[in-house]
Amino acid sequence: MPDPDVTMTVQHPEAGTAVIEIVGDVTAACEPVLMSAYEQACAPGTRFLVLDFSGLTYMNSGGIGMLVTLLVRANRQQQKLAAVGLTDHYRQIFELTRLDEAIALHDDAATALATA
Amino acid sequence: MTTPAPSNDSRTPRDAGNWASKVDRLAAPEAKSKVGYNVTGRKVTGPQQGFGRLWQRTYAANLGTAVDPQTLIADWKLNFGDYWPAGSVFHNTLTGIEPGDVAPIEVGIASRGPKLATGILVLYADDESFTFMTPQGHMFAGMITFSSESRDDETWVEIKILIRPNDPLWELAWPVAKRKEDVFWIGTVSNIASHYGVADANVSEETVCIDHKRMWSNWRNIWHNSGIRSGLHIVTAPLRMLRPHKSPR
Numbered sequence: 001m002p003d004p005d006v007t008m009t010v011q012h013p014e015a016g017t018a019v020i021e022i023v024g025d026v027t028a029a030c031e032p033v034l035m036s037a038y039e040q041a042c043a044p045g046t047r048f049l050v051l052d053f054s055g056l057t058y059m060n061s062g063g064i065g066m067l068v069t070l071l072v073r074a075n076r077q078q079q080k081l082a083a084v085g086l087t088d089h090y091r092q093i094f095e096l097t098r099l100d101e102a103i104a105l106h107d108d109a110a111t112a113l114a115t116a
Numbered sequence: 117m118t119t120p121a122p123s124n125d126s127r128t129p130r131d132a133g134n135w136a137s138k139v140d141r142l143a144a145p146e147a148k149s150k151v152g153y154n155v156t157g158r159k160v161t162g163p164q165q166g167f168g169r170l171w172q173r174t175y176a177a178n179l180g181t182a183v184d185p186q187t188l189i190a191d192w193k194l195n196f197g198d199y200w201p202a203g204s205v206f207h208n209t210l211t212g213i214e215p216g217d218v219a220p221i222e223v224g225i226a227s228r229g230p231k232l233a234t235g236i237l238v239l240y241a242d243d244e245s246f247t248f249m250t251p252q253g254h255m256f257a258g259m260i261t262f263s264s265e266s267r268d269d270e271t272w273v274e275i276k277i278l279i280r281p282n283d284p285l286w287e288l289a290w291p292v293a294k295r296k297e298d299v300f301w302i303g304t305v306s307n308i309a310s311h312y313g314v315a316d317a318n319v320s321e322e323t324v325c326i327d328h329k330r331m332w333s334n335w336r337n338i339w340h341n342s343g344i345r346s347g348l349h350i351v352t353a354p355l356r357m358l359r360p361h362k363s364p365r
Contacts, residue, residue, distance in 0.1 A: 061240040061247035092138040
């Protein structure tokens with residue numbers, strides 16, 4: 001599998017929340033990077049996770065599969081997931097794959113965090 | 117087939133042409149409508165819309181230097197159903213597999229006899245992979261990705277499946293369905309290997325349960341169960357033959 005061309009940065013803007021900023025390509029190859037970011041995001045008491053896709057440059061179906069796996073892990077921890085910063089193109093992919101029924105879509109992190 | 121919609125955003129991504137356009141309900145091609153009765157009008161189902169446990173299954177084989185990944189994928193897209201083991205039919209278009217294609221499929225339950233009708237949507241396709249998503253009523257809710265890549269100058273072929281059984285009946289049938297899937301996909305990979313002159317390819321199989329939890333809120337998926345509906349379609353065939361045909365104007 002090729003090396004992942006992505007960086008993920010974790011922030012904790014408020015208690016119980018985390019934002020994972022994703023910059024680069026989201027494919028199956030970046031699963032270790034995403035899961036590592038998820039571990040960092042899961043500080044004790046984290047109940048709301050925001051995936052910020054503003055820097056997303058490419059995604060294939062492997063990336064969608066990886067998000068499904070992340071969703072299962074988050075559900076197991078009773079955490080809610082939201083996605084922000086999606087272009088029209090990626091928003092349509094979330095809708096087509098019906099990921100939007102499990103991951104709430106918002107324009108930006110501030111709007112998402114307001115629903116936490 | 118639907119043409120991928122152009123992005124309204126200035127940041128047009130590299131994958132813009134690889135994804136199917138958003139559709140609310142699937143429509144089988146007119147020419148395949150006789151076998152598309154369990155596809156037309158259905159929504160797609162991702163793993164989170166299924167009922168049973170979530171499984172990730174992977175079948176892979178090393179084809180050595182027999183073919184390069186791009187050639188293999190181009191051939192696989194064009195002749196997808198030809199590599200299936202005998203007994204099942206994939207009704208694809210003449211041009212192969214393109215994002216947005218809806219293809220009815222007929223799955224052989226036994227070596228002979230009636231077939232279960234369902235289908236797929238081509239969710240994604242590029243030069244090295246393509247992915248199907250299943251409709252309501254299909255045995256499984258989820259995605260299946262067919263890919264090929266080069267590792268240490270050798271070509272690997274891989275089938276990766278991320279699925280939940282779609283309803284309680286399919287969940288009950290999982291132990292049998294799992295074994296049938298093994299025979300089917302190992303047979304498919306073996307047929308591909310054989311086509312490229314790789315005899316007795318060693319096809320590996322890995323199964324991981326990603327989520328043990330059943331999605332009880334989705335038990336009503338049974339309404340669309342393609343097994344039940346295929347059976348009803350077959351037994352009501354004589355009634356359809358009695359129905360007067362519309363004469364062309």
